[in-house]
Amino acid sequence: MVGGGQLARMTHQAAIALGQSLKVLSVTADESAALVAADVQLGSHLDYDDLLRFAQSCDVVTFDHEHVPGDHIRKLVAAGHEVHPGADALTFAQDKLQMRRRLSELSVPVPRWARVGTVADIEQFAEGTWPIVLKAAKGGYDGKGVWMIDSASDAAEIVEQCAASGIELLAEERVQLTRELAVLVARSKFGQVSAWPVVETVQRDGICVEVIAPAPGLSDAVADRATTLGIEIADKLGVTGVLAVELFETIDTDGRPAIEVNELAMRPHNSGHWTIEGSTTSQFEQHLRAVLDYPLGRTSLRAPYTVMANVLGGEPGGPGIDERVHHLMAKWPEVKIHLYGKEVRPGRKIGHVTACGSDLESLRRSTSGAAAYLTNGTFV
Amino acid sequence: MVGGGQLARMTHQAAIALGQSLKVLSVTADESAALVAADVQLGSHLDYDDLLRFAQSCDVVTFDHEHVPGDHIRKLVAAGHEVHPGADALTFAQDKLQMRRRLSELSVPVPRWARVGTVADIEQFAEGTWPIVLKAAKGGYDGKGVWMIDSASDAAEIVEQCAASGIELLAEERVQLTRELAVLVARSKFGQVSAWPVVETVQRDGICVEVIAPAPGLSDAVADRATTLGIEIADKLGVTGVLAVELFETIDTDGRPAIEVNELAMRPHNSGHWTIEGSTTSQFEQHLRAVLDYPLGRTSLRAPYTVMANVLGGEPGGPGIDERVHHLMAKWPEVKIHLYGKEVRPGRKIGHVTACGSDLESLRRSTSGAAAYLTNGTFV
Structure with missing residues (x-):
């Protein structure tokens, strides 16, 4: 790897x-x-x-x-x-312009978008309705390379900087979303495709902080549509390995829930960390099965709900990480810990915690409490 | 480690x-x-x-x-x-004579036993009732160092060889057992003790081939007694880490189920491999928590039943292990595979397979089928 x-x-x-x-x-x-x-x-x-x-x-x-x-x-x-995945597939996870073009060709629902090179292009795209979203075609992650733009003058500096660095830009409408979802699939070299249940991803400041599996209250129609989209994209783009499709849940003009594709990732993905405990086959095992061309494993749920919360590095000071782990284990015995061995820096993803069970609110409380405690060293 | x-x-x-x-x-x-x-x-x-x-x-x-x-x-x-564990505790897992003495002192039920140095000692122990079991006090595992003895003359060669090698022997009655059980506990440096549900272990030729968690049809009284025994032994022997207590289930003189302690192991143990998928906390994580003096994790079941089958190396020939894994995944998608990266030798433990669910007979069929397929390369 x-x-x-x-x-x-x-x-x-x-x-x-x-x-x-x-x-x-x-x-x-x-x-x-x-x-x-x-x-x-x-x-x-x-x-x-x-x-x-x-x-x-x-x-x-x-x-x-x-x-x-x-x-x-x-x-x-x-x-x-x-x-695996090959270069032809991977390009759609590396270049948002190529991804938007290809998904539009496939009639996959995406936010209204356009390639923009100048402030005038951006003004034309906005048609007087602000804010709009500007994205660098390449190199962004965790909210980096994505800007919320309130006016043409807001965009000027970004356009200038990106032009100077040779970075292409695309503009997208700001989607009126109900929430964010993700569907995770895997496709083997042989072409077998398998999907996990659709999850809800909760973002804060452009970073995923929590994943709820399966997405609570999701209509069967949207779940089926999202799963079908995930499988179709993996197949049409020729992905080998895990594919994460980040989705916006929206309300269509008839007042019914709908989805649009936000981003693609072709590798195990943060939205699938819950599968370690929450599914018969984890995304990591499935990625290996897919690229080694083994039959894919079962993606069934191991509990009614699994909640994953990311652990971000906190400010220096307070109890050491070892002491925090000790207290976490005592206070939240139902929570599983995954630490990445990384040096702690504020805002950096240094681990995640997971809990499985049937009482969703309780799982959300314990995972968010445990994650916040690892970050801050104080009980909230 | x-x-x-x-x-x-x-x-x-x-x-x-x-x-x-x-x-x-x-x-x-x-x-x-x-x-x-x-x-x-x-x-x-x-x-x-x-x-x-x-x-x-x-x-x-x-x-x-x-x-x-x-x-x-x-x-x-x-x-x-x-x-951890310390030498004073570990000696009871290294030396069966010391273990029997100490457990007898603690009034823990064990098979009738005696230290024997000569064939005459063995004859005296048997009191005319054969077979009896001879055990080397040190160095045995997986049936090695254990002999079923049908007569005094049977014992002569073993006595002579062990005397020559300085190996002490003990004789034990051959227990009329219903089945074998095991209770796995962990004790932290702090002294916290935690037990998993009692399991049934199925042996063939002195080697554990299958573990069923929890032991099906176990009476609450025997389960409680076994759990209490495990916790008491961990505490009284001062174990730090995982302790496996292998048990015989027997019928007492009143016709009620009872237990006797067979062996002790102070480390993660084959009878606990099922905990990786079957329990909130695996024996491996718990052993680390115990020796690092973290609070111990939950030992609750993640499914009504978990069945583990050991994979033994088979005879040379037939499809390679990679091809066998491929077919196994296709035929038994519910089975989780654990391979140890060992060179295959006949009878050697090279991995194990696990399945979780509620239909015990189906779990036993799929795990034993999958394990046998990895061993033999043929569907049975």
Whole structure:
């Protein structure tokens, strides 16, 4: 797996059960997965020689992020290496303009969008209705590379900076959403596709803070539509591995719930961390099954509800992480802890907590309480 | 963790979630845990210098087997290292004579037993009723070091060989058992004790082949008695970490079900592999919590029944393990696979499979079918 972050770390746990051992290409020795995997190559995912040397020691190459240039992937494949997902699929998770174009061609519902190069383009797109959303076509994550724009003058500086850096921009309508959902699917090399139940993702400041599986109160029609969309996108884009489709739930003109696709990710995804405890097959095991071309595993729920809350790094000071874990275990014995071995920095995702059961409000209270305690070191 | 076997391998998986990384002392680089852990020291658990160097790089030392000499452990502790379980507790899992003596002192029900040094001792113990069971006080596992003896002449060769090797022997009555059970508990350094539900263990040729959790049809009285015994033994022997108490279920003179203690193990144990999927807290996580002195986790069931079947290595030939895994996943999608990365040798434990649900007979069929398929490469 190229990339040494928490996704590779948790994929290593799943690989161990399958009798495999994940080899990791990590930029530094202190990345999450590099700390725990037996076989680590230090190197850059942007350097073709590093990638080639890595691929030569692997049966199959896959990714914990979307930052490997497509041309490098194509060269690896031309050199006889097996890489999943492939460059042609991955481009739709790397480039939001390509993704919007392709999904529009497939008649997948997406927010109204346009490629914009100038402030005039943005004014024309807005048609006098503000705010609109500006997005960098490449390189954004966790709210970075996304701007809420209230007026043409607001956009000027961003347009100028992106033009100077060669970053393409797209404008999107600001969707009147009810909430955010996500559907996670996996597609194997053979072409088998499997979906987990649709989840609700709760965002704060552009960062996912909580995932509820399955999405409470979701109509069967929307759940079916979202699942079908996820499977269709995985199939049409030729994805191998896990595909996360982030969705907006909206109300259509007839007052019925509807969905639009927000973003795609082609790897295990934060919206699927709940599957470790909450599903028969975790997203990490399923990703491995998919890229190794094994039959996919059951995606059934292991409890009526599973709630996952991200643990963000807090301000320095207060009790150490070890003491916090101790108190968390005593106060919330129902909560499962996943720490990524990362240095704590304010706002950085350093772990997550999960709880399974039938009382949703209680699960949300304990997971959000436990996550906040790990962040702040104080009971709230 | 001293020892690089499958118990260390699965403990590493649990350590990763807790933000820890397990350091492993392994005899060779191709042992189960050495293949997947980031931090491996090659060395012998019988060599004090190896152990000392290992302990110097660990916060807490624990074990994946019982083969470290007590004197080495005492020296490590005297040198200021933290070792759990301690030598005074571990001796009762290393030496069956000491274990029988101590349990008898504690009025724990055990089979009738005696230390025997000669064939005459054995004849006297048998009182004309054969067979009896002979056991080597030290070094046995998976049926090794245990002999069923039908007559005094049967015993002669064993007595002679053991005397020559300095191995002490004990004789035990052959218990008329209904079935075998096990109770697994964990005790933290602080002294908190927690038990999982009592399980049934199914043996074949002295090797555990299947574990059913919880033990079906177990009376509340026997379940309570077994759980109380497990907690009491952990407490009285001063165990830190997981303690497995192997039990015989018998019928007492009043025709009621009763139990006697067979063996003790002070580490994660084969009878607890089901907890990975079947309980909120796995035995591997609990062992880490106990030796790191965290509060212990919930031991509640995650399904009405969980069945675990051991996968033994089969005869050479037939489809490769990768192809077998492929077919297993297709035929038994409900089964979770755990492979230990070991070279296949006939009869060697190379993995286990688990399934959770409510239909016990169906779970037993699928796990035993899947395990047999991995062993033999043919559907039975």
